[in-house]
Amino acid sequence: MTKTVEQLHASLINDGDFLSLTRSHEWHMPAFEFEVVGAQYNTKVSVLDTGIIVFEPQTQTTKDVVLSCAVHGNETAPIEICAELIQQAILGNITLSQRVLFLFGNPAAMNIAERFVEENLNRLFSGAHSEDGGLKNKERIRAKDLENAVRDFFESGGSDRDRKHYDLHTAIRESKNDKFAVYPFRHGKPWKTTELSFLKACGVSTILLSHSPTTTFSYFSSNNFGADAFTVELGKVRPFGENDMTQFADAKRTLKALITDEDMQLTPFDEHDFSIFEIDQTINRTKENFVLHFPDDAKNFTDYPVGYLLATDGDIEYHVRTEGEAIIFPNANVALGQRALLTVKPTKL
Numbered sequence: 001m002t003k004t005v006e007q008l009h010a011s012l013i014n015d016g017d018f019l020s021l022t023r024s025h026e027w028h029m030p031a032f033e034f035e036v037v038g039a040q041y042n043t044k045v046s047v048l049d050t051g052i053i054v055f056e057p058q059t060q061t062t063k064d065v066v067l068s069c070a071v072h073g074n075e076t077a078p079i080e081i082c083a084e085l086i087q088q089a090i091l092g093n094i095t096l097s098q099r100v101l102f103l104f105g106n107p108a109a110m111n112i113a114e115r116f117v118e119e120n121l122n123r124l125f126s127g128a129h130s131e132d133g134g135l136k137n138k139e140r141i142r143a144k145d146l147e148n149a150v151r152d153f154f155e156s157g158g159s160d161r162d163r164k165h166y167d168l169h170t171a172i173r174e175s176k177n178d179k180f181a182v183y184p185f186r187h188g189k190p191w192k193t194t195e196l197s198f199l200k201a202c203g204v205s206t207i208l209l210s211h212s213p214t215t216t217f218s219y220f221s222s223n224n225f226g227a228d229a230f231t232v233e234l235g236k237v238r239p240f241g242e243n244d245m246t247q248f249a250d251a252k253r254t255l256k257a258l259i260t261d262e263d264m265q266l267t268p269f270d271e272h273d274f275s276i277f278e279i280d281q282t283i284n285r286t287k288e289n290f291v292l293h294f295p296d297d298a299k300n301f302t303d304y305p306v307g308y309l310l311a312t313d314g315d316i317e318y319h320v321r322t323e324g325e326a327i328i329f330p331n332a333n334v335a336l337g338q339r340a341l342l343t344v345k346p347t348k349l
């Protein structure tokens, strides 16, 4: 039974459970807004669509923060973190001190506990949703809607603001470096060490520097709005309710501190605290006969000796070329033309 806007509103202010409302509206939800009354100031809350909610404290703020999760539907731990922050903010248990846009990327994929329904959402940003056949499925339309939500959020905040976008994920496979972040290509602008200190406080000390434009959500915000943006991988995928939330405690505490102006407990940047990598080879699957030559359960950041045969794509062979070169995000079952494997190599800032 479809609920009226009044019923949606009543339900949300009663239990603060925006995640459940989102999951019961897979692709769209009517917009509505309300205010949370606070001790010092009120906070305007705008539900813009399913999985899209903005908090605007009615006081002086300096940051516009986007926290996105469920761009891959089965990556549950970050969803639970965001759902809890949203709930606490609506119920008045925490008071936000910065403008925040929360996004649950792909509710329909969440409901089937899959990465995506038809197409990987995190390959559809920066306009990729409208190329190669255009807006031909719901994920492509969703990518465009999410882009619009981020654009409206940053632009309505104004240009001289501190813009952040942390796109929160968990990886499909175990990782030697359990948590890591991809720092999108900055077109020659310097990498920001203060941002790396923030990530370290979140428990993330492995950083992967990207050297080319991509169709990910974080690159979209970085490139279009000058946001400090990252794809943050917080551990391994598990079903809802089965996450060991102690693993995510640092991330949760630091993200909460960021938006409530508590002390984030940042430590000064020291390169020795980090493992920094850059992308070396991007290996696409172009043939039906595509094989990865390492165990199915190989962990992200596993390295192999120089010369090791990593993959064959029909007749083409891909070998390890550099000392310390390691695999990341292997997936032999991607569609033809898609990325099946990245390799990374150690680097310095």
Ligand SMILES: [Zn+2]
Pocket: 071, 072, 075, 169, 170, 171
């Ligand atoms: Zn993901």
